Amino acid sequence: MPVFEQVNGAAVDYEFDVFVSYRRSAGNVGDWVHHHFYPVLKRCLEDEAGTGEIFVDRQMEGNIGDSWPDQLADSLGKSRLLVPVLSAPYFRSPWCIAEWATMAAREERERRGRSNALILPVVFADGVNFPEYVQERELHEGFKNYNVPYPEYRKSEAYPYFHREVQGFARQIAGRLTKVPDWREDWPALRPPADAPVPSPKPDLGAT
Numbered sequence: 001m002p003v004f005e006q007v008n009g010a011a012v013d014y015e016f017d018v019f020v021s022y023r024r025s026a027g028n029v030g031d032w033v034h035h036h037f038y039p040v041l042k043r044c045l046e047d048e049a050g051t052g053e054i055f056v057d058r059q060m061e062g063n064i065g066d067s068w069p070d071q072l073a074d075s076l077g078k079s080r081l082l083v084p085v086l087s088a089p090y091f092r093s094p095w096c097i098a099e100w101a102t103m104a105a106r107e108e109r110e111r112r113g114r115s116n117a118l119i120l121p122v123v124f125a126d127g128v129n130f131p132e133y134v135q136e137r138e139l140h141e142g143f144k145n146y147n148v149p150y151p152e153y154r155k156s157e158a159y160p161y162f163h164r165e166v167q168g169f170a171r172q173i174a175g176r177l178t179k180v181p182d183w184r185e186d187w188p189a190l191r192p193p194a195d196a197p198v199p200s201p202k203p204d205l206g207a208t
Contacts, residue, residue: 013078013183014078014079014080014180014183015053015055015075015078015079016053016054016055016075016078016079016080017045017049017051017052017053017054017079017080017081017173017177018041018045018053018054018055018079018080018081018082018083018173019054019055019075019076019079019081019082019083019099019103020033020037020038020054020055020056020083020084020085021082021083021084021085021096021099021100022084022085022090022096022124023087023089023090023092023093023096024057026087026089026092026093027087027088027089027125028124028125028147028149029085029087029089029090029124029125029149031149031150032085032124032147032148032149033056033085034056035149035150035151035153035154036146036148036149036153036154036162037085037122037143037166038054038056040162040163040166041054041166041169041170042054044163044166044167044169044170045170045173045174047167047170048167048170048171048173048174049170049173049174049177055075055076055078055079057072069095069191072095072099073102073189073191076099076102076103076189077187077189078183080118080177080180081103081118081119081120081173081176081177081180082099082100082102082103082118082119082120083119083120083121083122083173084096084099084100084119084121084122085122085124086121086122086123086124086125086126086127086130086134086139087123087124087125087126088125088126088129091130091131091134094192095192097192098190098191098192100119101190102188102189102190103118103119104119104133105188105190106118106187106188107119109187109188110181114138116176116179117137117138117176118176118180119137120138120140120169120172120173120176121134121137121138121139121140122139122140122143122169123139123140123141123143123144124143124144124147125144125147127139127141127144140169140172142165142168142169143162143165145158145161145165146158146161146162146165
């Protein structure tokens with residue numbers, strides 16, 4: 001895994017149950033997350049856990065500038081779990097890898113095992129060429145069957161099956177939330193080197 005810089009987190013307590021990490025500017029992942037995965041997961045997690053506080057970068061629209069990387073790091077520091085949405089481009093983004101590395105460092109500090117890991121990866125596409133440290137994880141691969149990004153997909157015959165897939169994943173998250181450690185002020189917060197290109201959200205992500 002690449003070497004990252006340590007930064008000081010500004011969080012004071014958990015604010016989000018889940019931080020959704022994905023490559024914003026490549027492929028179909030961004031549209032799929034915002035049209036389908038995020039809104040359905042939020043509602044299903046509310047059903048299963050009584051709470052559905054999920055961070056996605058769209059929540060920062062209208063408040064984006066030079067401080068955007070700081071806001072991302074702060075939000076990750078306030079999140080109990082990381083859900084990376086994986087495709088081949090994910091691992092070409094130093095920022096996505098830094099988000100993964102941040103939560104992996106938290107797991108290591110807390111000595112978290114497979115049954116109480118803080119990273120719950122979702123496979124959107126590929127899955128064959130992922131790094132070894134990813135292949136060693138428990139990967140949720142069922143979403144590859146429902147990775148259609150278009151809003152009209154909601155009207156398809158397959159959508160109820162997608163919904164059930166999300167329900168099952170939400171139950172897994174709900175169980176994992178009961179095992180999350182108390183928030184700590186000194187959680188690791190990692191960031192790519194200063195010369196890494198800063199990502200920018202897609203300008204129009206459509207309605208959810």
